[in-house]
Amino acid sequence: MTNPFIFDPRDPESKFPYGAVPAGTQVRFTVRPPRAGGYSRVILTARFESRDNAVVERILLWHGIEGARDVFTGTLETGEYVGLVWYTLRLEGLDGRSAELGKYQLTVYDDSETVPGWFGEGLTYQIFPDRFRRRAIPDPTGMVGGRTVHQSWEEEPVYLPDEHGEIRNRDFFGGSLAGVREKLTYLRRLGVETIYFCPIFEGVENHRYGTGDYEKIDPMLGDEAQFRLLCEEAHHLGMRIMLDGVFNHTGYISRYFNGDGSYPSEVPGAAQSTESPYYPWYHFTHWPDRYDSWWGIYSLPAVNESESTYLDYIIRGENSIVKRWLRAGADGWRLDVADELPDSFVHALHTAAREAKKDAVVIGEVWEDGSNKIAYGVRRKHILGGHCDGLMNYPFRNAAISYLLGGDARWFRETMEGLRANYPSTAYYSAMNALGTHDTPRILTLLGVGSPCTEYPKSWRADFRMSEEEYARGKARLKLGAVLLYAFPGSPTLYYGDEAGMEGFEDPFNRRTFPWGREDSELVSWFTALGCIRSWSQALRKGDISYVEADGPVLAFRRTWEEESMLVALNAGAEPASLPLSGPMKDLLTGEVFPAPGARTMEAALPPCTARLLVPLRLHLACRAKETI
Structure with a gap:
């Protein structure tokens, strides 16, 4: 039983707050089964994996009626816990019937440190140096x-x-x-x-x-x-x-392992002497020729x-x-x-x-x-x-x-x-x-x-x-x-x-x-x-995301930050498509304005294999992207 109209773990109307939560958060669950189902009780069972799989049960109380649905709601305290919580929801009827939803994942994390925002906001360029x-x-x-x-x-x-x-x-x-x-x-x-x-x-x-x-x-x-x-x-x-930190293994040819003696021997490597200061870094099953290595590749001896x-x-x-x-x-x-x-x-x-x-x-x-x-x-x-x-x-x-x-x-x-x-x-x-x-x-x-x-x-x-x-x-x-x-x-x-x-x-x-x-x-x-x-674009750098359409070849989502909003629309198919708009918009990639002059509908044309970055015409910020293309 996974009817999203009864409970959707990604909908704040069902689970609040949305998504992963910091430790100490009180999480509210709301279940809405149809009244015709005759359910009289909902039990939340939560397993705190990192707390030796301790199980907590909470009864969600009847809270009223929304249309043709009963509403049951209750909360789960996370306290100082950090880890995954796996939970299910069991709906029980007076006649002994039951139905179970889940299991669902709740991520509880430690938010005591501030994560610097510079990395996620900007463009990264990966270089293979040689x-x-x-x-x-x-x-x-x-x-x-x-x-x-x-x-x-x-x-x-x-x-x-x-x-x-x-x-x-x-x-x-x-x-x-x-x-x-x-x-x-x-x-x-x-x-x-x-x-x-x-x-x-x-x-x-x-x-x-x-x-x-x-x-x-x-x-x-x-x-x-x-x-x-x-x-x-x-x-x-x-x-x-x-920088790339490779700390799971070193080289066979290295000052630490020195498998072929290429490095000076004033301080011997682990493969040269069991008295080497680097010897405890490695696990030998037979010194010096058998040792743990990354995925069995001899040239990459694994470290402890x-x-x-x-x-x-x-x-x-x-x-x-x-x-x-x-x-x-x-x-x-x-x-x-x-x-x-x-x-x-x-x-x-x-x-x-x-x-x-x-x-x-x-x-x-x-x-x-x-x-x-x-x-x-x-x-x-x-x-x-x-x-x-x-x-x-x-x-x-x-x-x-x-x-x-x-x-x-x-x-x-x-x-x-x-x-x-x-x-x-x-x-x-x-x-x-x-x-x-x-x-x-x-x-x-x-x-x-x-x-x-x-x-x-x-x-x-x-x-x-x-x-x-x-x-x-x-x-x-x-x-x-x-x-x-x-x-x-x-x-x-x-x-x-x-x-x-x-x-x-x-x-x-x-x-x-x-x-x-x-x-x-x-x-x-x-x-x-x-x-x-x-x-x-602050909207692209750190804005919220909400999906407008995701059907077949058409994918559209909106990025929003404060007063700035950008609608991202893609058509990966071989046939033309269109996307309804709520107002006039300009494509930053081509300079086109939608709807086109004389158009009868408020929509943006999406030719085959085309993407658009659409901003409200009244809030258009000059980037001169068209000239750079």
Whole structure:
């Protein structure tokens, strides 16, 4: 029995307050069964999961009649509890009949800290450092790892195994921090407010997710002085810097594990001596050749995050890694594989980050609904307060791509409203929303071709380039998806080069070099216009969201902040559609005014594969978006 007219957990008329609630909130429940059902009592059963699954029952009292319905209402005290509450509603009749609604999730969080708003409001740009911009061809001599450097920026990344059957990721292109500094004004023109770097610390692989030395910027990228200068110049332009914290594992080739002896032996690594200060950081089943590693990948030995000396080094020490790089100029951390880090570790890291910089932000990599994620048998506390301020929003990506490829807009709304109901508002508005990342196929290719094409050999995907028809289709869908991305609550996150028309399937084809001088100028202008609108529109930066329509290919929602309102309308279908309006409106993307002169109805036309950002004509704020497109 799930009739929303009886009880809808996402309707404030049924459950108030809406969504997740701070600890100490008294939550009111109202159930409205039809009088013809003959129900005389409603019992709320609530299970407080983090309180040893303690069960509380509350009788909802009859409150009166609304039309043909009885009204039962009652409250549940949350007290000092923080965690998930799972509840059901049992309707009982005098004749012994009963019906049950639920189970439903209630998220109770700790709101004792203020989450900085800067991250969620502005545009984030993700950079894979080796592939964004290089100033000169670097010389890898003396660098750890046996690296090679592509002489041409336009060459293809290596994807084939070496003579030992291993994919080593030791081919570099030489992107650098100096190269990023050279393009800071370009990023600012795009509307970027946060630059999120994939790992920049010394590491032998081009992705640098196997950290060799947390205390050193990788020498191919630059040094600490270059990093500080980059942060200073970015701050001067109104941009912040977010670093990738890879703390679940280190590199096999690192000063800590030192599996091949590449690092100086004055302080031996864990694989060199059981007396090494780093030995307790790892779990050996047979020293030195068998040990825990991330997903069984030998080159990424897993660390024991509960080891006291590791905690001191990464988090707790006065000059810990987390604090040191924030003091050097970084503004936040994105935590790699956050759900594989103990909650206690994430909490300690969050505390240290705020100590080092009071408005530092911590964002976690989680691929699912982070409010109820279970990892390694433990319900995680990611967004319950004092842990992650926000999460990477892969549910948004999945729902958006499904919609753009022909799925029903209702499913997008249902998925996003499920997150909004489960997440604390601060976490929902601090989400890192993206259509593509370094871990997914290029969004342009995915939208143009329609799938990741994993049924074909990897060599086929390596050589694949879209036809003109596929490129045009992907581009049209990407422009539509970009409007959705930039208009949605949370930080729109742009993966480097998506605005330039980069294509490719999975790693490493999604990590090709930025095509400087060969960009798709129409796409760059489109993203620049959206960045402009996002930068000044308070409604898009922090406004409420309410859905106007979600039916088949048409998706429309309104963002509202104080007196400013923006109506976002998309038609992902192949047939024209229209959207009723309550008054004259102007599309910021085209300059068109609706209704059109002479029109008989108050509506906005939505041609196939079209998006509009509509503002009331009387309140139109000049952005000159049309000229930038």
